Structure formats: C-alpha cells, structure tokens
Amino acid sequence: MEPRILLDATAVPADRGALGRYVDGLLGALHALGADLAVACQRADEQRYGELAPGAQIVKGPAALAHRASRLAWEQSGLPYVAEQVGADVIHLPTYTIPIHPGRPTVVTIHDVTLFAEPAAHDPVRAYIKSATRTAARRATRLIAPSRATRDELVRLLDADPTHIDLAYHGVDQEAFHPPSEDEIKRVSDRLGLHGHPYFAYLGALEPRKNVPNLIRGWVSAFAERPEPPALVLAGSGGWDDEVDAALATVPLxxxxxxxxxxxxxxxxxxxxxxxxxxxxxxxxxxxxxxLEAMSCRAPVLTTRRGPLPEVGGDAVAYTEPEAPDIAAALVALTDDPARREALASAAGERSKQFSWTASAEAHMISYRHAVAGHAAV
Known part of the structure; x- marks a missing residue:
C-alpha cells in the first residue's frame, strides 16, 4: 500500500516564486501518479490546491499563517496535529523547517546550502534558516536535494548522512513555459515600455549570491559605447543587495x-x-x-558553472565567469552572433524536456517510501 502523504504547503508565499512553482508542479504530478495526498496550506491557497489535486484532502490553517513567526510556531504543534487528523504516514516539508516532534516520518527538501558555503552573500535576517537547515539535516527521516551539487554540499558542509539523501531534480511545466508567440512577446515588450527594443532579461531576487551588480556592470561595460544599447530587465523581488543601487548609479543616461x-x-x-x-x-x-524555465521557452541562456547550473544547462546554455569583464564579453558575443543565439535556443528547448515534474514526483515517491520503511525498521 502506498503511504498517505501530508504535504505542508503553508510556507508558500503570496507571490509564490520558485517555492510556489516547486510545490505546484510537484503536487499536480503526485496527483497524476495516484498518490494518496493531504495538503496543509494557507487559506488563500485552498482553492488552488484543490484544483491541482482533486480528491486530495485540503486542510487550511489559521489566518495567522501568513506571518512567518506564526507559521513557524504553528508548524511545531499544529502540523503534527493535522498529520494525526488526516492519518498521514509521512510528512513532506518542502522547505528547510521541521517540527521537533512530528510523530511520524518526515521528508524535508533542502533547496540549497549557499547560506553555509557563502554566508556573507545572504541577508543576516535569514540566519534562522541556517539553524533550521541544521536541524532538518539532523532530524529528518529523509532529505531531498534538487541537484547532485546540493546533495554533495549537504554532506560536506552539514555532515549529512548521504544514505539518507534522495536526489529529485525539479521539473518544468512545458505548457506554462512554452516558446512564446510573437503576440506574447509583443505584449510583454509593450508592458515593459520597450516596444520592440532588444533587451537582456534577469528573473530572481536581488541577493548578493545572484551577482546582479556584476551583471549591471558587465552590461554597462559591454554596451555603453553603442548608440542603441539593449536594455536590461531585472524582474523579480527586490531583495537586499546594497550593491545593486551602487551599480545602477553608474548606468549612463x-x-x-x-x-x-x-x-x-x-x-x-x-x-x-x-x-x-x-x-x-x-x-x-x-x-x-x-x-530551466527559460530553456523551456526556447530562450538562449547565459549563466555560470557554479554549483548545479551545469547539471541543468549542460551544453545547451552559454557560460561565463561571474566577474563583470567576463559577463561583458559573454553578452557582446551573444549579441553579435544571432546564429549562436538561435542554436542555443534550439538546444535549450530540447534539453528542457529531460526535466519533468512527473520524474520529480516519482523520485519524491521513492523518498516517501524509504522514509516510511526506515521509520518502521527503527
């Protein structure tokens, strides 16, 4: 008999972001596999998860879960109570934190350990994640890592037991992230006020580890002398990188x-x-x-060889070192070589098909089974 899984989605923020895309993609794929599911969520997400996993038992938490401190407190006592009420065999916590006394096996997804590898590149306010990650690495029945690089860092930096770590790559929704039509491109360009003007795109938080200041400096260095330089679109959350404003101050008019x-x-x-x-x-x-999502949209991608990024991009993306002069050279090379951009876009679209939420859900199911079996053997 397959285990009954309680997926704790209460940490998904209102803006959803990458965590929301992970939970949504995984939940829909688990449902398609016929998993026995219950979902704990914030009240605003009740309908969404009910539609993603029809038949799953959806348990909405108190309104206070919208506040981080209240959610973390509820997780310690409220989540184990919900697990008892829905008859869960295993609890999956998709981000870092874990109840100290869950009352049943737990699986925790550790998305990255860059807080330990590069602590200066993170907001000090997020230091609680370090403590939570250490606790999860020590107490969870199983850990899920989304890449080999993250799995290896868990072992190296947190002394996690490699036999208790399961690898489950993220997937991509090929329908949601598709090669866009000319009309879709025009609507976004017009919305951004670019009206067909060429641009480079960035999507993510403005955090030091994302290296946005060097992206800005590299872009300025590459195109400041050109009469019609491409624009730079920085989409996503504001973040806290103080160097971003300093870099922006150097942008010519x-x-x-x-x-x-x-x-x-x-x-x-x-x-x-x-x-x-x-x-x-x-x-x-x-x-x-x-x-991965940009690759699925058949876009040429420029990234670095740091951590898991080569696991995702393979030979289908362009690479640069993270320093501004290297980024500048890579941006110029891509701008001046349309044939290479087209070749990268085609290769990216094909490679993205190797990453599916179905495969990810299957790997998660293996982890859930291992957690239940391991707990029963103790």
Whole structure:
C-alpha cells in the first residue's frame, strides 16, 4: 500500500516564486501518479490546491499563517496535529523547517546550502534558516536535494548522512513555459515600455549570491559605447543587495534598466522568449529553476558553472565567469552572433524536456517510501 502523504504547503508565499512553482508542479504530478495526498496550506491557497489535486484532502490553517513567526510556531504543534487528523504516514516539508516532534516520518527538501558555503552573500535576517537547515539535516527521516551539487554540499558542509539523501531534480511545466508567440512577446515588450527594443532579461531576487551588480556592470561595460544599447530587465523581488543601487548609479543616461517587480506567470514566456538572452550569472544556486524555465521557452541562456547550473544547462546554455569583464564579453558575443543565439535556443528547448515534474514526483515517491520503511525498521 502506498503511504498517505501530508504535504505542508503553508510556507508558500503570496507571490509564490520558485517555492510556489516547486510545490505546484510537484503536487499536480503526485496527483497524476495516484498518490494518496493531504495538503496543509494557507487559506488563500485552498482553492488552488484543490484544483491541482482533486480528491486530495485540503486542510487550511489559521489566518495567522501568513506571518512567518506564526507559521513557524504553528508548524511545531499544529502540523503534527493535522498529520494525526488526516492519518498521514509521512510528512513532506518542502522547505528547510521541521517540527521537533512530528510523530511520524518526515521528508524535508533542502533547496540549497549557499547560506553555509557563502554566508556573507545572504541577508543576516535569514540566519534562522541556517539553524533550521541544521536541524532538518539532523532530524529528518529523509532529505531531498534538487541537484547532485546540493546533495554533495549537504554532506560536506552539514555532515549529512548521504544514505539518507534522495536526489529529485525539479521539473518544468512545458505548457506554462512554452516558446512564446510573437503576440506574447509583443505584449510583454509593450508592458515593459520597450516596444520592440532588444533587451537582456534577469528573473530572481536581488541577493548578493545572484551577482546582479556584476551583471549591471558587465552590461554597462559591454554596451555603453553603442548608440542603441539593449536594455536590461531585472524582474523579480527586490531583495537586499546594497550593491545593486551602487551599480545602477553608474548606468549612463542613454542606457535603460527596467525593474517591473513580479510578473505574472503568463508573462514569463514572453519575457524569456523575447530576450536577446536570459541571464543568471549566479555565484550559488540549489538548482536554478529560472534557467530551466527559460530553456523551456526556447530562450538562449547565459549563466555560470557554479554549483548545479551545469547539471541543468549542460551544453545547451552559454557560460561565463561571474566577474563583470567576463559577463561583458559573454553578452557582446551573444549579441553579435544571432546564429549562436538561435542554436542555443534550439538546444535549450530540447534539453528542457529531460526535466519533468512527473520524474520529480516519482523520485519524491521513492523518498516517501524509504522514509516510511526506515521509520518502521527503527
């Protein structure tokens, strides 16, 4: 008999972001596999998860779960109670934290350990994640890592037991992230105020590990002397990287930076597919979901060889070192070589098909079974 799984989706933020895309993609694929599911979620997400997994038992938590401190407190006592009420055999916590006394086997997804590898590149306010990650690595029945690089870092930096770590790559929704039509590209370009002007795209938080200041500096260095330089679109959350504003202050008046904030999912294919290239010159990732999503939209991608990014991009993306002069050279090379951009876009679209939420869900199911079996053997 397959285990009954309680998926704790209460940590998914209102803007959803990468965590929301992970939970949504996984939940829909688990449902398609016939998994026996219950989902704990915030009240605003009750309908969404009910539609993603019809037949799953959806348990909405108290309104206070929208606040991080209240959610973390509820997780310690409220989540184990919900697990008891729904008869769960295993609890899956899709991000870092774990109840100290869950009352049943637990599976925790550790998305990345860059807080340990590069602590200076993270907001000090997020230090609680370090403690939570250490606790999860020590107490969870099983850990899920989204890449080999993250799995290896868990062992190296947190002394996690490699026999208790399961690898489950993220997937991509090929329907949601598709090669865009000319109309989709035009709508996004017009919404950004670019009206067909060429641009490079970035999607993500403005955190030091994302290396956005060097992206800005590299872009300025590459195109400041050109009369019609491509724009730079920095989409996503604001983040806390103080160097971003300093880098932006160096942008000449004839060069344009567009900061639209969060864009709806429906706009992302047009954003990615309409760009000269999608850029993620990151110094550290756990997986690099925007890279995969851009590849699925048949966009040329420029990233680094740091961490798991080569596991995702393979030979279907362009690579750069994370320093500004290297980024500048890579941007110029892509801009001046349309044939290479087209070849990368084609290769990216094909490689993205290797990453499916179905395969990810199957790997998660194996982890759930291992957790239940291991707990029963103790």
């Amino acid at each position: 004839h060069m344009r930076v567009v900061r639209p904030g969060y864009l709806p999912w429906s706009s992302l294919p047009g954003l990615f597919g309409g760009a000269l290239a999608v850029t993620l010159p990151s110094r550290g990732e756990g997986f690099g979901l925007p890279v």
